[in-house]
Amino acid sequence: MPYYYLQTPDNLQRILQRIEQEIYTPVATLQVEAWITPEPVTFAERQTGTHKVLAIGENWGKLWDCAWFHFTGTVPAVAAAKHVVLMIDLSGEAAVVDKEGTPVLGLTTVSSTFDMSLGRPGKHIMPFSKHAQDGENVDLWADAGCNDLFGAYADSGIVKEAHVALYNETLYNLYHDFAVLHELMTQLQPEKARYQRILHALNKAANELSTYNTEEAQRAREILAPELAKKNGTPSLHVSAIGHAHIDLAWLWPLRETIRKGGRSFSTVLAMMERYPDYIFGASQPQLYQWMKKYYPALYKKIQLRVAEGRWETQGAMWVEPDTNISGGEALVRQILYGMRFFRDEFGTTPRMLWLPDVFGYSAALPQILKEAGIDYFLTIKISWNTFNTFPHHTFFWQGLDGSRVLAHMPPEGTYNSSAAPRAIVAAEKNYADKVVSEYCALLYGIGDGGGGPGSEHLERLAREKNLDGLAPVKQEHMETFFERLAQDSSEYPTWNGELYLEKHQGTYTSQARNKRFNRKMELALRELEFILTLAHLQIGHPYPTETLDTIWQEVLLYQFHDILPGSSIQRVYTESLARYQHLLAQTQELLSQAQHALIQQTTEQTYTLFNTLSWERSTWLKIDRQWRYVTVPSMGYITLDLGLLATRTAEIQLTASRKRLENDVLRVEFAADGSMQGIWDKEYQREVLKPETSANxxxxxxxxxxxxxxxxxxxxxxxxxxxxxxxxxxxxxxxxxxxxxxxxxxxxxxxxxxxxxxxxxxxxxxxxxxxxxxxxxxxxxxxxxxxxxxxxxxxxxxxxxxxxxxxxxxxxxxxxxxxxxxxxxxxxxxxxxxxxxxxxxxxxxxxxxxxxxxxxxxxxxxxxxxxxxxxxxxxxxxGNHIQGGVIRAGYELNVPVNIVTGTATASATAGNEQSLSFARIAAENVVLETIKKAEENDDIIIRIYEAFGATTTTTLSLAMTVQTIWQTNLLEVPEKELEHSEHSVEITLQPYEILTLRIHKR
Ligand SMILES: [Zn+2]
Incomplete structure (x- = not known):
């Protein structure tokens, strides 16, 4: 080796650290006082908590405390005419606000326990003046949370930093020049000429630095400039980058902190957009936007302007980023319905992409739900987290249960918290499994999971990486723009058929069981309520409380967030959501009871009306007023029974219940002494159900x-x-x-x-x-x-x-x-x-x-x-199998009992002593009616059905209403075609597992 350098790559790393240390020089300490409260209070109430005057190093709170901080002081003479910033670190999170209390910048402690390999989360520099005056006043308010990005931490609540500081912009720029080149070099092989030229330039630049003053830094920058100016030839891979602040709506912190995380992260985004004209940022989850609208209206208006300008992408398309293992089918539809509607009404945008980077597995039902809502693209990261098997693709068509396909992309770096540093771009290229057939991949950068988002360091790096010899060029753009380009030449993309199973986090199917139970009960209660309300509305003009239903649905959808429903949040999240679930279920049941009673005309002693909200006639034993009756209730309808007139069916067959045996006319169950089951004899098919010599249950x-x-x-x-x-x-x-x-x-x-x-x-x-x-x-x-x-x-x-x-x-x-x-x-x-x-x-x-x-x-x-x-x-x-055996209906019947209400129903059909109505019937057994509701936009009726066996079927849907027009619509209830129909029925054809939405205008 004929060339010897003073500095090795490791030494250069130390020089880089020294450059960083010299960027800011504290010159005065601010006076700090705080008003501390256990829960957040508004800007107007900022002086209502426990008042403390604090010195650097003093403790201001404990985990989850909130505080309004007031920083005051003056610029000292030494900083006169200099570029001055404020350095603030409260060993927590905070939002600096303007005079009206609107967040203008988010702060994060530099000692956060964030995964440092992804980048440093600290945000502690607040711009003050590029040309400060001697004696200039500092007067600043900040809304703080005594928590780390990821909630709890060991060393909380200390005022670590509150200073007026000199800022050397030249050193700052040198730091990023030096860092990007140094990291690019370490990603290359030493035999590459590029490596040696960068090493040479870094050495020469380092040799200029002695006192680390502006003049030295400027000379060093000039030495590095030619290496930063070197461009690629014609690249084989293009990286599309977008800023991201993964904000879990609750996780290691309660929901209330998420609202403030939104204020902090989004104000930082807006501030960075002022400084970096190329900066494009994206955020999903209308729920989070709605909180911004409510709690930070001025901030929200600025977001709307950035969206209109094209700098901010509204990433679709669901109300929150929900779990898709456990959430029910109709709930996933509502996630999209409410999500798309919010983006349309508030921003005039129509997402064509489902953005679920962090969800623990993706249901095979999703591609169809997406296509039926006009969504063609799907973005995730999570399947790269598999424990055992490396998922073979990053760009692929994802085909669902019914054959619907969406174009899916997993940013190959395998994180949604990218540093956007050279190592990230190199990793993306290295990992990209489909670079054989695609020249495009995506990169999501910024501090996240607890919010934060991109800092200036991310944007400084990207400014140098637009086209830097040795790295795939990186362009900041909307992810939908990226997908459109990705879709252009898709003929060679592979297809993945069926669910995207995540080989991890299977405990989340069970953890926090009461939450999951309430979710199931709420989904079913809302299904029942919407149908009975529709019926009552059609029959007697009972009010349909659309706004109340929207509010209940949206809260249920919120708790389906991918760290709430899976059970992976802190306990406070469940304490709060369980209380809310109880309230929501009671509210839903009360509305249901009101609608049922509205359908009941008179109450005589012994008459009862039974409601069945399943789409088939059910015959079942029911205990009504302490008497057992065998009843048949029509599909999606009701029947009134007069117990005085209805014959009691006596038990013609013998039942057995003993410590060792339970027996009816079909099954005989034998129990062991330990309470488990030793045998189940199927009397009808003359066979044993359990494996011999085992015990069940x-x-x-x-x-x-x-x-x-x-x-x-x-x-x-x-x-x-x-x-x-x-x-x-x-x-x-x-x-x-x-x-x-x-x-x-x-x-x-x-x-x-x-x-x-x-x-x-x-x-x-x-x-x-x-x-x-x-x-x-x-x-x-x-x-x-x-x-x-x-x-x-x-x-x-x-x-x-x-x-x-x-x-x-x-x-x-x-x-x-x-x-x-x-x-x-x-x-x-x-x-x-x-x-x-x-x-x-x-x-x-x-x-x-x-x-x-x-x-x-x-x-x-x-x-x-x-x-x-x-x-x-x-x-x-x-x-037979699950189809011949009637398992699908059995599953519904266990979950949806027949409802018993005292009184006589209004009826459109009378037969003997019974008044009964079947509002909707489907001839084919394999077609299930999932939803009947009022249309979102008018008084039309929406009916959603699906094919459940995997068969192509033509069948008849009969309705107890007079039909004027029936349209087939998409999931957003937009008519796609008008169907031929008779006065009370329509013939429909479904493909295997097809979801079909009908919109009916009544005469
Ligand atoms: Zn997440």
């Missing part, structure tokens, strides 16, 4: 040292503990044979009511648990005398098959899977489904169905799920 408690996201893949290797049976009682109640078991495990107790009803193939396990465990997981399992290579899992608007074996690493990785109302294993002639009313986590092998009932992680929610829980699951043996 043995309530197993596994060790689970995981957190809310994950539990060990190998948890089954250690034998489980079991709940111990303490007492059993049995009873026959009309058509029901019932065993009640009381169990105990440690301090936890569990009661199970096992019910077998006359004529029913369903064994219900109505369960109440007082769960007091830590790091334990409660599961039940059913080893079956049925084996198959695939299980069928209920998902949104359909079902999917998943392997029951562990042949490949991809099969093995799906150890825990998410299913909604049911999961099923069927042979050709016989199968068994496991139904549930609020559970999602399942483990399946070829002959075992196993359901995750409760977990008890300690982080991030402390003592998560230590509470009382109610849930029901049911075993449903049946002939």
């Amino acid at each position: 043995r309530l197993a408690v596994y060790d689970d040292d995981g957190d809310a996201w994950d539990f060990s893949y190998s948890y089954r290797e250690r034998p489980p503990h079991h709940f111990v049976l303490e007492t059993v009682s049995e009873q026959i109640d009309g058509p029901q044979a019932i065993i009640e078991q009381q169990y105990r495990f440690g301090d936890s107790t569990l009661q199970q009511r096992i019910v077998l009803t006359r004529g029913s193939r369903r064994i219900d396990f109505i369960t109440h648990v007082d769960w007091r465990e830590q790091h334990k997981m409660l599961r039940t399992s059913f080893p079956l005398a049925v084996a198959a290579t695939e299980a069928t899992c209920d998902i949104q608007f359909g079902s999917i098959k998943r392997p029951t074996h562990r042949n490949t690493s991809w099969d093995m990785a799906r150890n825990e899977i998410c299913a909604h109302k049911w999961i099923d294993i069927s042979q050709w002639e016989y199968g068994v489904a496991l139904l549930n009313d609020c559970k999602y986590g399942h483990y399946v092998t070829e002959s075992l169905l196993d359901l995750n009932l409760l977990r008890s992680p300690m982080y991030p929610g402390l003592n998560a799920d230590q509470a009382e829980h109610d849930f029901t699951y049911a075993l449903f043996p049946h002939a």
Whole structure:
């Protein structure tokens, strides 16, 4: 090596640090006072808390305290005519505000525990004056939170910095010149000429620096300038970058802090846009924008202007970035409906992209939902987090259950918090699996997860990386613009068919069980309410409370956020959301009751009206006024019964309920002494349901040292503990044979009511648990005398098959899977489904169905799920597969009971002593009516149906209303074509798993 340098790459790194240290020179300390409150208060109330005068190093609060800070002081003579800034670090987060209290810049402590490999999160420099005057007054207010970006931290609440400082802009620029070249060099091989030329220039520049003054810095910059000016030839990869501040709507902090995180992050974005004309930023989640509109109206107006100008992308298309494993089908539709409507009304934008960078797996139902809402593109990061298998693509078509395809992109760097530094661009190129067929990839930069967003350092780097020899050129632009370019030559892109399963975070199918239960109950309650309201509105003009429904829906959608519904937030988030869920459910039930009673004309002693909101006629045993009756209720309608006139059906068959046996006319269940099941004999098909010499429904408690996201893949290797049976009682109640078991495990107790009803193939396990465990997981399992290579899992608007074996690493990785109302294993002639009313986590092998009932992680929610829980699951043996066996309807029926209301209904049809109405009926069994509601924009009726078996079907929808016009619409209720119809019916054709939305104008 004939050339020897004074500085090696490592030494140059130290010189870089020295340059950074010399940029700011504190010259005076500010006076600091604060008014501290436990919860945020407005600017007008800023002097209402506990008042403290604070010196540097003094503590101002504890975790989650809030404070309005007032900084005052004067510019000292030494700073006269100089470029002056303020340096403020409150070891928390803060927003500096203007005279009206509107945030103008977000601050983040430099000692945050953020992942430093992604960049430094600190934001502590507030511009003051480029030409300060001696004695000039400093008078500044800031709204602070005593928390780290990620919530709790060890060393909180200290005033670390409050200074007037000199700012050397030349050194600042040199720092970024030096840093970008140095990092580019370290990404190259030393034999590259580019490496050697940069090393040479950095050495020469370093040799200029002795006292680190402006003149030296200027000379150093001039030495580096030619290396920064070197451009690529014709590049084979172009990177599209956009600023991002991933703001989880709640996670390691409560919802209320998210509002302030929005104010801090977005004010920083607006401030940076003033300084950097190329800066393009994007943000999703109308919920967050709506908070900005409410709490920071002036800031919100500035955002609207930046959107109109094209500098700020409204990223679609959902109300929040929701979990898509657990959220129901209609809820996903509403996420888009409310999301798109907000962007249209507030910004005049129509997103064509679904932006879900951080969600824990993506349902196979999504591509169709997206296409039907006019969304062609899908962006995520998360599948690059897989534990076992590297997802093979970054650019691909994602094909859903029904065959719909959207163009998907995963920014290949594998993060949505990119540093935008040379190493990030090199990583993107290196990782990009589809660079063979595509010359374009995306990069999302900025501090995130707790908000913050891009700092000036990100934008300084990007200013130097537009076209820098050795790095793929980077252009800041809208992600939809990027997708449009990506879509242009898509002929060679691969297709990924089916769900995007995340090989991680399977604990989130179960954690925070009460939250998941409320979500299920709210989705179903809203479904019921909208239908009954529509009916009452059509029949008797009962008011349809659109605004109230919007408010309830939007709050339910908020709690589907990808760290709330999955259970991965701190406990306060659940304490608050559970209280709100209780309120929302009570409100929904009250509105339902009002609408039902509006449909009831008179109340006589013994008349009852039964409501069925499922789209098929149901026959069931019901206990009405303490008397059992076998009733038939029409589809999507009601029937009035006079108990005095209705004959009581006596039990013609013998039911058995004993400690050892439960038996009806269809099934005979045998119990072991420990309370588990030893055998289930199917009397109709003369076969055993359970695998011989096993026990079923043995309530197993596994060790689970995981957190809310994950539990060990190998948890089954250690034998489980079991709940111990303490007492059993049995009873026959009309058509029901019932065993009640009381169990105990440690301090936890569990009661199970096992019910077998006359004529029913369903064994219900109505369960109440007082769960007091830590790091334990409660599961039940059913080893079956049925084996198959695939299980069928209920998902949104359909079902999917998943392997029951562990042949490949991809099969093995799906150890825990998410299913909604049911999961099923069927042979050709016989199968068994496991139904549930609020559970999602399942483990399946070829002959075992196993359901995750409760977990008890300690982080991030402390003592998560230590509470009382109610849930029901049911075993449903049946002939044939899940279709022939009627599993889909059984799943709905367990979740949606017939409603009993006292009184006589108004009716359009009278038959004998019954008054009944079926508002909607569908001839084909495979077509399910999911939603009936009033149209968003007018008094038309919206009906949403889907094909549930995977069959092409032509069928008739009959309606108890006089139809003037029927349109087929998209999911946003925009008519696409008019359908031929008769006065009360329409013939429709559906493709396998098709979701069809109809809009009906009544005569
Ligand atoms: Zn997130």
